[in-house]
Amino acid sequence: MGQKNHAILLIHCTDRKGLISTITHFLFEHNGNIIDLDEHVEKIEGIFFMRVKWELEAFDIPKDQIREAFAEQIATKYDMQWQLHFTDKKPRMAIFVSKASHCLYDILSRHYSGEWQVEIPAIISNHQTHEEVARRYDIPFYHFEVTKENKAEIEAAQMTLLTELNIDFLILARYMQILSDNFINAYPNKIINIHHSFLPAFAGAKPYHRAYERGVKIIGATSHYVTADLDAGPILEQDVAKITHKDTVEDLIRKGKDLEKIVLSRGIWTHLQRKTLVHNNKTVIFD
Amino acid sequence: MGQKNHAILLIHCTDRKGLISTITHFLFEHNGNIIDLDEHVEKIEGIFFMRVKWELEAFDIPKDQIREAFAEQIATKYDMQWQLHFTDKKPRMAIFVSKASHCLYDILSRHYSGEWQVEIPAIISNHQTHEEVARRYDIPFYHFEVTKENKAEIEAAQMTLLTELNIDFLILARYMQILSDNFINAYPNKIINIHHSFLPAFAGAKPYHRAYERGVKIIGATSHYVTADLDAGPILEQDVAKITHKDTVEDLIRKGKDLEKIVLSRGIWTHLQRKTLVHNNKTVIFD
Amino acid sequence: MGQKNHAILLIHCTDRKGLISTITHFLFEHNGNIIDLDEHVEKIEGIFFMRVKWELEAFDIPKDQIREAFAEQIATKYDMQWQLHFTDKKPRMAIFVSKASHCLYDILSRHYSGEWQVEIPAIISNHQTHEEVARRYDIPFYHFEVTKENKAEIEAAQMTLLTELNIDFLILARYMQILSDNFINAYPNKIINIHHSFLPAFAGAKPYHRAYERGVKIIGATSHYVTADLDAGPILEQDVAKITHKDTVEDLIRKGKDLEKIVLSRGIWTHLQRKTLVHNNKTVIFD
C-alpha cells in the first residue's frame, strides 16, 4: 500500500517491437526488482501502454537521478509520454462537495481509518452543510458562496488556494457546480467526478428522475476524469444495481447513493495506486 | 409451468380503496384457490396493478363464463384494463431474425428441450442464413427478401402470414429491419426486441462500436416491447457485463452475445408467464 | 421513510383460502388506506406471509386499540404469528464492534446524515479502538474488556445495559466475540451480523484467507440474523464481487470491506423498514 518505497513508471507511446524488452532490460541492468508489470497494446492506433513498479533498495540509480536517466536512455528515444511516481510520497487531495453527504462521508471514513495513503488538506464547498463534519474529522473546511456573478472570481480564489495547499488532485464528491474550462484545463486527468448514472445514459441533470421516467431496470454510477465536455471525460469505474417497477425515484436515489460512493472511492483508489493512464479520452486501468 | 390449468388475471386501473379486497373476495366466494397474487400501486398517478393466478378445479364459474362474470361483477365498475389467460393454452410465437444466430439458437434450444410452454410455427427472415438450422429443428422457415422498394409489400405479406398462423406475439431476435408504425401498432406489447446496449445508452446502430469509442467499463443488453419510437419501448429486462480497456470491439460483441441471448430469453419467459403489464411506456414485471 | 405515521402488520400463519380477502377487508371496513401490501405463500409447508402498511389518519380504530382489535377479530382465529409496528417510533439500535472500522463508519455516516430512522444509544466494544470516533459522533461508547474468564459476567453486564437503554435490536459490525446461546436467545431475530463470505461457503474464521487458498473467482458477504449456530442464521442480504488470480489476500480483504459494509447496511435498512419475516431459519424479505 505504499509503505515501502517503490518507484512506478507509467508510460505510453507508439507501439514498436522490443519496447518491453528494452524497458525491463533497463530496470534489470540497474538491479531493479520488478514487483508489478502490466502492459497493453491498443491495436487500432498502435499505442503501447505500460505500468511497471520496482523496488528501490538495490536499484543502482539514485532516486533523484532516475528521472533523468530514464529520459536520456529510453523515453526521449521512443518519444514516450511518461510519469514517474514514488510510493513514499502521499498525494494531496482536495474534496469539492455541495450538500449531498454520502460520497464525502465515505471518503472521510476511508481516510480516517487509514485505508488510503493520501492527505486531505481541504474540503471546499459552496454550502456550509458539511462544515461540522469537517471539524469532527479535523479537516480544514473552506466555504465559497458561489453566485452567477462571482463565479469567475471564486474559481480564481479556489485555484489560488489549491496552489497554496500544494494540491495534487481534486475530487468532485457530488459538487453541483459546473467548473469552467479554464479551471478544468489546469488539472488535466486530475479532477475525478462521480456521476449518478451509467454514462453515457442520463448525462446531465436529474439522472434518477429520468431513469424512473424511462423505466430502466438497472441504475448505475460512473466515476470519471473531468474534461471540458460535461459528463464526457475518461471513465474510471462504473457499476450498476438492479431495480424494479416497485422502486420510486426516492428508492433509486437511496440505492444509487451506495453505488456512487463505492464507484467514486474505487476510482480514487485506482488513481492513488497510479494505475490509470489516459489516451484519446479513454482510460487504461491496470487493476 | 402451466401443465395444470390455472387462470391468470392481469389488471390495471385507477387506484382506490378496497380493490384487493374486492377482487380476492370475488375469487374466494367462487371457491377459487389463489396460487399467486402480486399487486403494485404506482403512487404518482395512482394506478393499481394486479396479477392473480388461481386454480380452476374447484372454481364454480365455468371457464368459458369467467370473462363475462368478471367484466360484469368487477371490471366494468372500476373501469379496469384487464386480460384473462389460461395456462393450458400454449401461445404461438413467431421469430424474426437476420444473420446473427446466438439469440435464435438460444430460443430454439429452450424450445426443443421443452423449457418453455410455447409453439413456434414460424421463423421469418430477410436472409436465408438460418434456413438450414430451422430445418434441423423442424420449424417452418419463411424467407422474405426485403428491399427499399418492396418493404411495404413484404410487411403486408408478413402480416397476412402471421394472421394465417394465428401468431400471438413476435420476437425480433436480432432482426435488422425497422418495422413500420403500421406493423408495430398491429401488435401492441406483443413484439419483443433485443437491443445490444443498456438502453437508453447507445440506442440505434452499432452500439458496441460506440461503447468502445466512449470507453465505458460496462456493456449491456435490453429486451423491450417494440413501439413506434426506435429502441424506446417499455423495458422488460436488462443486464450488464464488466469490460476493461483490454476488450476490443470484437470482445464486446462476443461478451455481448451472451448477455443478449439471456436477456432476450428472460424477457420472453416473463411474457409467457403473463407477468408483464404495461402502462405509460413502462413495464410492471411481477417476477 | 417513516416521517408520516403509518401502521405495519407482519403476519405469518398456516395458509388457507381467503386470508388476503379477510385481512384487507378488515382494513377496508375500518377505513384504512393500504399503502403497501406484499404477500407470499411458501407452498411446500403451506405457510402464508404478509406485510401490509396503511395510513392511520382516517383509520377508525384508535392507535392504541389496533393491537387488541386485530387479535380479537383476526389473529387468534387464524392462529397467526404477527407483529404490529408504527412508523413514528424510531427503533433503538446498539452496535457491537471490535477493531475493524469500515462497517461501523458506514453505519455512523448513514445515521449522522439522517438516512435512517433509528436511534443509536450505544456503541459497545471489547476494544478501545473506536472510542474516539464514537466521541466525534456524540454516541456513548461502552468498553468491556473480555477475557476467557469474565465472558459470562461481561455478557450479563452488557444485557443489563441493553435493557437499561431500551435497545430494540443489535448490530454485530465485525464483532469478533462469539455470543453465548443465552445472550442470543434473548434477542431472537434481533441481532444482525455481517459475515465476510457468501455463506454457507467459508463459515467461521478467516474466510478471505480460505477463499484465496481455494482459488475462487468471486468473494462475498452475508448479513444474517444471529442464531445459536455459528454463521448459520436466517440470511438477510448477500452480495459478491469478482476477483482474479492477481488479487492477494490483502486485495480480497480490501474489496471485501466494501461488500461487507453495503450488505450489512442493506440488511439493517430492510430490518428497519419492517420488511423481514423469519420462518424455518429462512427470511422472507418484502423488498
Next chain:
Amino acid sequence: MGQKNHAILLIHCTDRKGLISTITHFLFEHNGNIIDLDEHVEKIEGIFFMRVKWELEAFDIPKDQIREAFAEQIATKYDMQWQLHFTDKKPRMAIFVSKASHCLYDILSRHYSGEWQVEIPAIISNHQTHEEVARRYDIPFYHFEVTKENKAEIEAAQMTLLTELNIDFLILARYMQILSDNFINAYPNKIINIHHSFLPAFAGAKPYHRAYERGVKIIGATSHYVTADLDAGPILEQDVAKITHKDTVEDLIRKGKDLEKIVLSRGIWTHLQRKTLVHNNKTVIFD
C-alpha cells in the same frame, strides 16, 4: 480468433529477476512481433507465470524448431514448466453429457455458428436422450450404458475411444457419473466440469435443493478442471444470480441453467484461447 497463425507460450517457474527481459529478448532477437503479453507473479511462493503470443510470419525460427530452440535457450536453464501452442490447429473436444440439455445445447450452438475454433468429434453419454440432437448437428454420438458392475470396463472403452479420436480435452456438460482417479489422471487440466453452485458451497449432490433449504439470496455456478477430489479442482469461472424468498427449487434450477451454460462456455473459451495456467490447484486466467 486463431485464423492467423500465431504461437502461444504458457510458462511458469520459480520467479527470479530478468525473466520477462530474457523471454521478450528471445522473441525480439528472432524477429517475433508480440501480440499479447501477460505475466503474473505469485508472491507468497514466488512463482512466475507468463503467456505470450506472437506472430509467426517474420519469426526467423521455423515453426517446427521453436520447441527445441526455446527449450535449449531458455526453458531448461530456468527449469520452466511450459506449453507451446499454435493457433492454426483446432483442438479436438469431446462432450460427456447425461440427461440435462442446456449446457450441451449451448456448446453445440456456439460450435455450429462458428463462434469457437474447435472440433467436436464425439458426444459421449450414459443415456440415449441426446442421440437425436447429436444427429441433427451431425456429431457422432456414443452411448455407453453404465452400471455399477461395468463401470471400469466402460471407462476403459471410453479412454480407448478418446485416444482413437485424438481428443485433446473433455467437457463434462452436466455428466452425472463420477470418473475414476485413473481416468482423471490421464487428462490433467484437460477435463472441464460445470458444477451448479458457487463452490466451495454446496459441493456434491443436489446443490439447488440445499441452497433452497439454507435460504441463500444468491445462487451460482462454477466451471473447473476436474481433479480426483470431487468438485475441488482449479476454478476457471464463477458467476451468480440473485434470488429471493419467492423462488422455489424449480425456479433456482431454471435460473441456474442460464448461469451454468454461460459459466461453462466461458471456461471452455478461456481454455481454447490458451489463457489458463494451473499451479497449486488454482488457475491463473490471463483474460
